[in-house]
Amino acid sequence: MPSQKRPKKSENFSEWYTSVLIDSGFVDYSPVSGIIVFRPDSYFAWEKIRDVTDALFKKSGIQNVYFPLFIPEHLLEKEKEHVEGFSPEVAWVTHAGSSKLDERLAVRPTSETIMYDVAAGWIKSWRDLPLRMNQWNNVVRWEFRHPTPFLRSREFLWNEGHTIFATKEEADLEREEILGIYETVLKDYLALPGIKGKKTDNEKFAGAEASYSIEHLMPDGWVIQGPDFHNDGQRFAKAFNISFLGKSGKKEYAYQNTFAISTRELGVMVAVHGDDRGLVLPPKLARVQVVIIPIYNDENKEAVLKYSKSIKESLDSNLRVFVDDNDAYSPGWKFNEWELRGVPIRIEVGEKELKSQTAVIVRRDTLEKKEIAVHSLGNELHKLIDVIHANMYERAKKVLESHIHIVDSYKQLINVIKKEGGIAQAPWCGNYDCERKIKEETGAKISNLPFDAIGKEKGKTCIYCGNEAKHIANFARSY
Amino acid sequence: MPSQKRPKKSENFSEWYTSVLIDSGFVDYSPVSGIIVFRPDSYFAWEKIRDVTDALFKKSGIQNVYFPLFIPEHLLEKEKEHVEGFSPEVAWVTHAGSSKLDERLAVRPTSETIMYDVAAGWIKSWRDLPLRMNQWNNVVRWEFRHPTPFLRSREFLWNEGHTIFATKEEADLEREEILGIYETVLKDYLALPGIKGKKTDNEKFAGAEASYSIEHLMPDGWVIQGPDFHNDGQRFAKAFNISFLGKSGKKEYAYQNTFAISTRELGVMVAVHGDDRGLVLPPKLARVQVVIIPIYNDENKEAVLKYSKSIKESLDSNLRVFVDDNDAYSPGWKFNEWELRGVPIRIEVGEKELKSQTAVIVRRDTLEKKEIAVHSLGNELHKLIDVIHANMYERAKKVLESHIHIVDSYKQLINVIKKEGGIAQAPWCGNYDCERKIKEETGAKISNLPFDAIGKEKGKTCIYCGNEAKHIANFARSY
Numbered sequence: 001m002p003s004q005k006r007p008k009k010s011e012n013f014s015e016w017y018t019s020v021l022i023d024s025g026f027v028d029y030s031p032v033s034g035i036i037v038f039r040p041d042s043y044f045a046w047e048k049i050r051d052v053t054d055a056l057f058k059k060s061g062i063q064n065v066y067f068p069l070f071i072p073e074h075l076l077e078k079e080k081e082h083v084e085g086f087s088p089e090v091a092w093v094t095h096a097g098s099s100k101l102d103e104r105l106a107v108r109p110t111s112e113t114i115m116y117d118v119a120a121g122w123i124k125s126w127r128d129l130p131l132r133m134n135q136w137n138n139v140v141r142w143e144f145r146h147p148t149p150f151l152r153s154r155e156f157l158w159n160e161g162h163t164i165f166a167t168k169e170e171a172d173l174e175r176e177e178i179l180g181i182y183e184t185v186l187k188d189y190l191a192l193p194g195i196k197g198k199k200t201d202n203e204k205f206a207g208a209e210a211s212y213s214i215e216h217l218m219p220d221g222w223v224i225q226g227p228d229f230h231n232d233g234q235r236f237a238k239a240f241n242i243s244f245l246g247k248s249g250k251k252e253y254a255y256q257n258t259f260a261i262s263t264r265e266l267g268v269m270v271a272v273h274g275d276d277r278g279l280v281l282p283p284k285l286a287r288v289q290v291v292i293i294p295i296y297n298d299e300n301k302e303a304v305l306k307y308s309k310s311i312k313e314s315l316d317s318n319l320r321v322f323v324d325d326n327d328a329y330s331p332g333w334k335f336n337e338w339e340l341r342g343v344p345i346r347i348e349v350g351e352k353e354l355k356s357q358t359a360v361i362v363r364r365d366t367l368e369k370k371e372i373a374v375h376s377l378g379n380e381l382h383k384l385i386d387v388i389h390a391n392m393y394e395r396a397k398k399v400l401e402s403h404i405h406i407v408d409s410y411k412q413l414i415n416v417i418k419k420e421g422g423i424a425q426a427p428w429c430g431n432y433d434c435e436r437k438i439k440e441e442t443g444a445k446i447s448n449l450p451f452d453a454i455g456k457e458k459g460k461t462c463i464y465c466g467n468e469a470k471h472i473a474n475f476a477r478s479y
Numbered sequence: 480m481p482s483q484k485r486p487k488k489s490e491n492f493s494e495w496y497t498s499v500l501i502d503s504g505f506v507d508y509s510p511v512s513g514i515i516v517f518r519p520d521s522y523f524a525w526e527k528i529r530d531v532t533d534a535l536f537k538k539s540g541i542q543n544v545y546f547p548l549f550i551p552e553h554l555l556e557k558e559k560e561h562v563e564g565f566s567p568e569v570a571w572v573t574h575a576g577s578s579k580l581d582e583r584l585a586v587r588p589t590s591e592t593i594m595y596d597v598a599a600g601w602i603k604s605w606r607d608l609p610l611r612m613n614q615w616n617n618v619v620r621w622e623f624r625h626p627t628p629f630l631r632s633r634e635f636l637w638n639e640g641h642t643i644f645a646t647k648e649e650a651d652l653e654r655e656e657i658l659g660i661y662e663t664v665l666k667d668y669l670a671l672p673g674i675k676g677k678k679t680d681n682e683k684f685a686g687a688e689a690s691y692s693i694e695h696l697m698p699d700g701w702v703i704q705g706p707d708f709h710n711d712g713q714r715f716a717k718a719f720n721i722s723f724l725g726k727s728g729k730k731e732y733a734y735q736n737t738f739a740i741s742t743r744e745l746g747v748m749v750a751v752h753g754d755d756r757g758l759v760l761p762p763k764l765a766r767v768q769v770v771i772i773p774i775y776n777d778e779n780k781e782a783v784l785k786y787s788k789s790i791k792e793s794l795d796s797n798l799r800v801f802v803d804d805n806d807a808y809s810p811g812w813k814f815n816e817w818e819l820r821g822v823p824i825r826i827e828v829g830e831k832e833l834k835s836q837t838a839v840i841v842r843r844d845t846l847e848k849k850e851i852a853v854h855s856l857g858n859e860l861h862k863l864i865d866v867i868h869a870n871m872y873e874r875a876k877k878v879l880e881s882h883i884h885i886v887d888s889y890k891q892l893i894n895v896i897k898k899e900g901g902i903a904q905a906p907w908c909g910n911y912d913c914e915r916k917i918k919e920e921t922g923a924k925i926s927n928l929p930f931d932a933i934g935k936e937k938g939k940t941c942i943y944c945g946n947e948a949k950h951i952a953n954f955a956r957s958y
């Protein structure tokens with residue numbers, strides 16, 4: 001139900017974000033602090049993201065598996081950087097029934113350690129590789145910072161891809177494929193653009209040799225990390241003895257990658273597309289794509305309702321259509337309610353439309369109205385879904401592009417970070433010292449080193465120290 | 480890899496069961512006692528079961544949601560019988576990072592309490608009902624009895640349906656629909672028959688008013704509970720204040736149901752269909768439905784491999800086909816390996832088949848061989864998949880039917896339970912005393928009161944006490 005007090009997105013983004021999520025019924029709070037309930041609209045969107053991503057994984061030869069939720073403490077400790085990264089936020093199971101367990105069990109924050117411990121036994125020879133596994137599951141990271149629905153949640157859903165190769169070359173080749181899959185899903189289903197690039201050593205995943213990400217721009221000018229991909233090199237392979245008899249007849253250690261997309265994307269989707277009226281759902285992820293709202297009085301009620309239902313029945317089953325014939329609310333109330341819920345297309349039908357055999361269609365993304373003859377409605381709706389999707393993507397892309405500021409001086413960088421908001425793209429020497437000092441002085445981290453700026457660092461000098469630039473880096477405040 | 484020492488199914492079922500699961504690569508042990516790893520073949524089968532069941536749920540109007548993994552201790556305690564049933568096997572989270580939590584969190588053994596606590600806030604009026612929710616997730620029940628892969632596992636995957644109605648009549652009507660969905664999935668995908676019926680009060684779900692189940696017969700003559708459905712009446716509604724303004728304008732409590740199908744079914748599927756050569760997978764759940772094994776020598780290798788691959792490419796993409804061109808193993812070794820893994824159809828091709836443009840097909844369920852012209856292979860394989868499925872179902876059904884013994888005397892009942900194995904179907908007075916004494920004396924529980932025997936109790940007397948029979952009951956040893 002719409003809350004009278006919801007702030008404007010442009011005035012108070014974070015309050016707008018939480019209240020629009022709750023008011024629209026997309027999620028609800030739960031009795032467990034920092035963990036939300038996925039109501040039908042949000043879970044439906046996640047299911048679609050899972051299914052389309054999974055189909056692309058399967059096409060690429062990746063197979064799904066399922067490993068235990070619990071990881072014995074001694075296993076989690078096997079890779080030093082990994083455990084240091086995760087143990088501060090592990091939820092620990094210590095008792096079962098009334099018995100104390102001999103060893104504490106971590107509720108998985110990620111599954112490297114338990115997967116590699118077992119998979120090591122499956123690999124004997126180079127013929128057993130590559131072994132490309134994935135699982136869709138829930139993980140727990142007990143963050144002590146302020147939790148935010150989807151964006152920083154103590155439990156979230158994700159895919160965790162874990163792949164094992166005989167050679168570094170093969171492992172490296174996978175990167176472009178997987179980031180490409182994520183980019184496709186973001187663009188074609190969530191209508192979200194992003195910036196692909198490499199994380200700095202300081203920002204990489206705990207236990208990885210190199211991390212890569214797709215970064216999103218949020219409406220408050222901050223950046224948030226989306227799907228990621230990690231080259232783990234032989235670190236875990238050595239810790240878990242993932243070795244094999246190579247073609248040469250010698251024992252070799254494997255090379256590994258991991259990658260993930262999570263329910264955080266639902267939060268980015270809401271944040272980027274929503275407006276002061278509520279959610280704006282990308283049509284392919286909307287549980288209800290088209291809502292039909294009959295407008296009637298006591299005399300024409302039966303005829304208008306019949307007309308509404310006949311329209312629904314005339315549409316093919318690939319469209320998800322709902323007729324809101326609830327008597328308790330007025331059409332005006334319903335318009336607001338379905339706008340708040342972000343349903344992409346509203347159809348209004350009353351006596352006038354019945355007589356002319358037409359319907360009024362209203363787009364959620366632009367609020368444009370038009371009248372359409374009922375016989376061409378099916379075609380029009382299918383076309384409109386594509387048009388709305390494309391418009392949402394292009395709109396978000398323009399916003400992103402207009403917030404990438406190519407800066408030449410540290411003063412400009414500070415101005416972008418502290419005043420304009422968004423991303424300051426600048427040459428960087430590659431040294432942690434400069435990265436750290438910029439962070440301390442401006443609050444901006446390097447979100448990533450964007451792929452599409454590779455080469456542009458040539459002949460440039462570091463924005464901070466003035467030494468030769470090794471990379472072009474995106475500086476921004478980050479979630 | 481085949482183990483030389485695997486016992487015969489008929490001689491030592493439980494050892495056969497575990498070793499066939501591990502040897503075939505269907506599952507593996509994990510470092511967490513009592514929890515297995517789902518390898519690709521088992522997870523694929525579960526995914527299919529999930530997807531086909533989910534499609535039927537969605538068609539029926541049920542919506543998926545996702546609630547937190549953790550349940551605060553005070554919530555779990557709200558319904559007395561429910562907490563008594565589950566608390567002895569709850570895994571407790573007591574710490575996060577290095578901090579002790581203020582309240583212990585149960586890793587969900589089932590989600591009634593957390594779902595109803597939240598959903599109570601979503602229901603104001605009769606117009607908000609029915610609310611039919613479902614979630615596909617993982618649950619933990621820390622059983623202290625001997626764990627068995629799939630059949631009794633400390634973590635398992637399932638659906639938990641939770642539906643809320645305004646009236647008892649509507650809640651009751653859902654039972655037939657849901658049990659029908661489960662029966663369809665079991666029959667059409669797992670090729671498993673079952674016995675639908677009502678559980679006795681003593682055997683019902685903790686917190687339910689009445690429970691219903693589909694029971695399976697295992698090869699050792701014991702019975703195991705499959706999918707179930709529970710009428711919860713108003714018990715949880717009263718404990719969690721799920722009330723609404725009725726049409727009459729008065730506050731009323733809702734009526735609720737819950738229902739589930741779990742990964743236990745994968746164990747039943749393996750147990751019922753497998754044989755001394757290994758798994759026999761129902762074709763619709765097999766990740767690889769058809770394996771092509773080329774038979775070649777050094778001279779014809781290239782031609783035979785090319786022929787094998789051309790056969791795969793000629794088949795349509797609705798068939799899941801794999802060419803095993805691994806050089807390291809002989810064709811004979813591969814025949815054994817793929818039989819062990821339960822792949823429904825094997826195609827053998829060598830020089831002879833290449834010359835005659837034919838292929839030899841071998842059915843896993845019967846081991847029958849036949850030669851087929853390559854041009855009709857696609858059609859034949861699709862037909863064969865249906866034939867194999869039907870044969871597996873009919874075979875299992877015959878075994879089930881031949882193990883249901885209608886008995887007239889307690890002596891016969893004892894004979895069935897202790898000697899013949901299987902189910903003794905007998906009239907019962909409905910009193911717990913007789914149920915308990917039969918259990919104590921024979922080890923047999925009432926698995927359920929089968930729907931298809933309703934009415935047959937008329938004029939009969941209880942097999943134990945001789946009083947008037949109220950039901951026909953299926954007595955059997957139970958997992």
